[in-house]
Amino acid sequence: MTHPYARELGDFLRARRSRLHPRDVGLEPGGRRKVTGLRREELALLAGLSTDYYQRMEQGREVRPSDDVLDAIAGALVLDEEERRHLFALAQAARRPVPVRPPVAERVPESTRRLLQVMDTPAVVLGRHLDLLAWNPMAQALLGDPAGLPAERLNMLLLMFDDTMTGDRSCPDWEQQALDYIGMMRAAVATDPAHPRATAIVGELSIRSAEFRRLWARHDVRRSVSGSKTFRNPEVGELDLDWDTYPLPGDPGPVMLVWTAEPGSAHADRLRLLASLQATRTST
Numbered sequence: 001m002t003h004p005y006a007r008e009l010g011d012f013l014r015a016r017r018s019r020l021h022p023r024d025v026g027l028e029p030g031g032r033r034k035v036t037g038l039r040r041e042e043l044a045l046l047a048g049l050s051t052d053y054y055q056r057m058e059q060g061r062e063v064r065p066s067d068d069v070l071d072a073i074a075g076a077l078v079l080d081e082e083e084r085r086h087l088f089a090l091a092q093a094a095r096r097p098v099p100v101r102p103p104v105a106e107r108v109p110e111s112t113r114r115l116l117q118v119m120d121t122p123a124v125v126l127g128r129h130l131d132l133l134a135w136n137p138m139a140q141a142l143l144g145d146p147a148g149l150p151a152e153r154l155n156m157l158l159l160m161f162d163d164t165m166t167g168d169r170s171c172p173d174w175e176q177q178a179l180d181y182i183g184m185m186r187a188a189v190a191t192d193p194a195h196p197r198a199t200a201i202v203g204e205l206s207i208r209s210a211e212f213r214r215l216w217a218r219h220d221v222r223r224s225v226s227g228s229k230t231f232r233n234p235e236v237g238e239l240d241l242d243w244d245t246y247p248l249p250g251d252p253g254p255v256m257l258v259w260t261a262e263p264g265s266a267h268a269d270r271l272r273l274l275a276s277l278q279a280t281r282t283s284t
Helices: 004-018 040-047 051-058 067-076 081-094 110-118 137-143 156-160 174-191 196-208 210-216 266-283
Strands: 123-126 132-135 226-233 237-247 255-260
Touching (some): 004 081, 040 067, 067 081, 081 174, 110 123, 123 137, 137 266, 156 174, 156 196, 174 196, 174 226
Antiparallel strands (some): 123 132, 226 237, 237 255
C-alpha cells in the first residue's frame, strides 16, 4: 500500500514539474514534446539524480530522500519558500509510519463565540478543513444564513462550488478566491492526507466539479492567506471587501476569517447599511 504522504509528495512534484518549461531553467525545448512542462529526465538531470530514482518519487513508491536531495529538487523546480517547506514536510512525513489518529471534533470556545458577536464586521471561524464552525450576524447577512444546511455541508469549499450559496462565478475574483481556499485545504491535507473529512470533501468535489478538478490539480498550497473579494448583495449592491485569516489556539487550530471594508469608502457605507438591515431583521 502506498504511503499517503509519499503519494501526496509525488502529486506535488508532478504538478510543479508540469508548470516549468525548458527555457525557464536554461534548456533548449528541442522537437515536439508530448508532456506539459519539463520531462522527468530533464528534471532529474537538473537535480543531479537518476531518472529512475526521481520517477519512483513521483510515483509515490518507497523512497526516502535525504535533505540534500530535497534541496536539489527544490532548486531544480524553482520552488518558493512556502513550496520548499511543503516539499520537506511531505518528504519527512513519508519517512515515518502512517499515524493512526481518530478524528477529533473541532470546537469553538465560548469566549471566541462572544468575540464574534460583538464584532461589527463579517467574521467566521473555520476548522482545519474549512468547515464553518461559527459565524456572526454580519457574516450571515453577507453570505446568507447557513443554519438551515446539514452540518456536513457547512464547508467553505463545498459552498464555494455551490451556485446557490457563495459560489457566484460571475464575480471577477471568484477563481482567485477558490484558489485561496484550495491552497488552505492543500496545506491541511499535507498534515494528514488520509483524514476522512479531507477525503470526503475532495472526493465529492472531484466527482461533481470539473472546475475543482482543474484548480486542485495545480497543487497550490497556502497556510494563512489574505486577499479581497467582491460580493453582490441584492439589498446594498456591490461590496469590495478585504479578508484576512487569524490563527486561533490549537495544533492545528481553527482560524478566524474576517472581512473588512476600506474606511470612508462607499463599500464601508454599504457594509454599515447591511449591518443595519441585519439588526432590523433580528430585532423583529
